Each structure stands twice: as structure tokens, then as C-alpha cells.
Amino acid sequence: MAFSLQPVELQTLTKQAMLHCHDHHQIVIGLEGYIDFVIDGISNRVSRGQGVMVTSGKGHTFRGTGKNQILVLNLPAHNYFFSMEVHQRILPLLSKPGYFQLDQSAQQLILNLVKEISQYPGDKLLKRSCGDILLCLLEKHFLPVYQSNSSTAPRNFNLELLDQYIISRLDGPISVAQLASRVFLGESQFYARFKRQTGQTPSRYVTQLRVKQAQKLLEHTQMSIEGITQSCGFSSQSSFSHVFRRLTGFSPARYRNTHTSSQ
Numbered sequence: 118m119a120f121s122l123q124p125v126e127l128q129t130l131t132k133q134a135m136l137h138c139h140d141h142h143q144i145v146i147g148l149e150g151y152i153d154f155v156i157d158g159i160s161n162r163v164s165r166g167q168g169v170m171v172t173s174g175k176g177h178t179f180r181g182t183g184k185n186q187i188l189v190l191n192l193p194a195h196n197y198f199f200s201m202e203v204h205q206r207i208l209p210l211l212s213k214p215g216y217f218q219l220d221q222s223a224q225q226l227i228l229n230l231v232k233e234i235s236q237y238p239g240d241k242l243l244k245r246s247c248g249d250i251l252l253c254l255l256e257k258h259f260l261p262v263y264q265s266n267s268s269t270a271p272r273n274f275n276l277e278l279l280d281q282y283i284i285s286r287l288d289g290p291i292s293v294a295q296l297a298s299r300v301f302l303g304e305s306q307f308y309a310r311f312k313r314q315t316g317q318t319p320s321r322y323v324t325q326l327r328v329k330q331a332q333k334l335l336e337h338t339q340m341s342i343e344g345i346t347q348s349c350g351f352s353s354q355s356s357f358s359h360v361f362r363r364l365t366g367f368s369p370a371r372y373r374n375t376h377t378s379s380q
Contacts, residue, residue, distance in 0.1 A: 124198035125234060125244045125251070126189040130181030137179070142192040142211045143171040144255065146219070148231060150185030154178070157214045161301030163187075166224040172214045188231060190248055199249050207252045216262045216301055218278050221285060223258035227251065262300050273314050274300055283326050288350050293319050327351065328364045335373040342369050 122141070130152055145154070146168040154163050156177040163169060171177055173194065192204065192211070219227070230247045237243050261275055282299050283291055296319055297307035311319050327349045334345045343354055351357035361369050 122191050122193065123244065124191060124241075124248045126191070127231065127235060128187050128189055130179065130185055130187065132180055132182065134178050134180040136176065138174065138176040140173055141194060142173050144190040144192070144211075144252075145169045145171060145179075146188040146190075146227065148186040148188055148228070151182040152185055152187060153180050153182060154216075159216070161216055162298075163216070163301070164298065166219045166221075167301070168217050168219065170211055170213075170215050170217065172211055175214050177214075188227065188251075190251060198245060199252060203249045203252045206256050210255065210259055217259055218262055218275075218299060219255075220258050220281060223254050226254055274311065276315075280326065283323055284330070286350075287327060287330055288348055290350065291323050296323075324360060325364065328361055331357070331361060331369065332365070332372065332376075335369060336376050345369070 127148075134153075145152075145163070147163045147165050149165060152163050154161055154169050154177065156169060156171060156175060161169075162182075169177075191198065192207070230250060234244060234247055262278065279296060279299060282296070286295075293304050293308055296311075297304050300307060302310070308319060311322070315322060317325075331345050331349045334340050334348065340348070342357075346354045346357040349357070351360065358368055361367070361372070365372060367375065
């Protein structure tokens, strides 16, 4: 009912599946644990920093898995919660339902706002003010999981989203399972679709990003070869040298000498 609708809600979901359909837009963001969500015929598991755009009148089902918490922003058609300017800016993101990812800086800001809302749950002005900030953050940091040029074209991964995730964890191992979770897919399905879109396996793609980062460090810093090896996530200096030479045609030391002397 409209009178009980809140601009911002913190919820914990049970494991029992629920079916909803309402006449207002809704933005759901994972804060802790996992929720299983189905909308527009697409089933996904949403975790921290991931979310769902639920458009008005679109049926959806959801349930919690273990300990969980979500942040829900309700956007009624007549907008009696948030500032009109913010409401108008966020509407283009709600043109169709779908899943999204937030970058690390947005996630941290959201957690700080949630802390304030949790501390003062009865403060309606605080909720509306935090809601305005949350919507502005979404507009600036929103990363759709898939990109498609038309409604009938195959949905492609948002490689910018995946690149950000890989680069933020470049100093350690990165598994196919980790990458698949970023786009809400199982490992085998992600592997096949990733290879079809990029023409290469996920592991080779990650290795190329490691080498590109190593090239930047060799060109623009005085970091030691050993330090670059660790920073870019190679298991050993010999492994780094072997892979680097295979992809660039140079040893790391020769690459540094060649490219720094020519600048």
C-alpha cells in the first residue's frame, strides 16, 4: 500500500521464494550475503555491490540465502520521496529491468550511508536525503552487466566492468568462478559466452591484462622486476619473464631499457 511505502528500506529476506509486482520502480542493492532473483525471465544470484533495476509493473521473484541484507529504494510514479531533479536523472536507468554492478568507491559510500540509516531508522528526512545521494551515486557509478545494441541482439558482457574487477585483484589469483560471479553466471556458461565474445579464454584475457599492467610499470616506474612480478600476480619471476617475452617479444629488462630510453 502506498501509505506504508518507505523511500529507503533495509531488508533481510527469508529462504522462502516471494513473488512481487508493484506500480512503482524499485532499485535493490546487495549489502551482505546472497539473494536469488528472477526478473524478465533471467535468474541471477545477487551479492554485495550488485543490484537489480525493477521496473514498474514487472513481476519478479526473490529469496534470501543464509545471512543476508539488501538495500531497497522505492521510486513511486508520482515521486513524493526524492528531489525532482534526482528522480529525472535516474529514470533513464529504469527504462528496462536488469542487473548491474557498482564499483568499489560507490560500494564504500553506500555502506557509509547505510550505517547512518541503520543508526537512525525513524528519521524520515535522513532517509530521503540519503536516498537522493544514493540515486546520484547510481547514476554516476552504474555499470550494467550486459551491453546490447538492440533488444534482439545477443547480450554482451560489459568488459569495462570485468576489467575493473580484474585490475583491482591483479596481484593475486583470479578464477573463472570469480569472473562468472560478476556477471551472474555459472562457470561453464560464462566460459563459453566469454570466449564467443572476445575470441579468447578468460585465463588468457587475464594474463594479457597482467602483462599490460607490467608494461605500464616498466615504462613509468622504477619498481623492481621482482616487485612487478608480485604486483601483477605472477607466481615467480621466471614465470613472469617467460609470459612477458611470449606476448611482447622482449624480456622485462630489455623492454624497460628500450621503452624508457626512447621517451
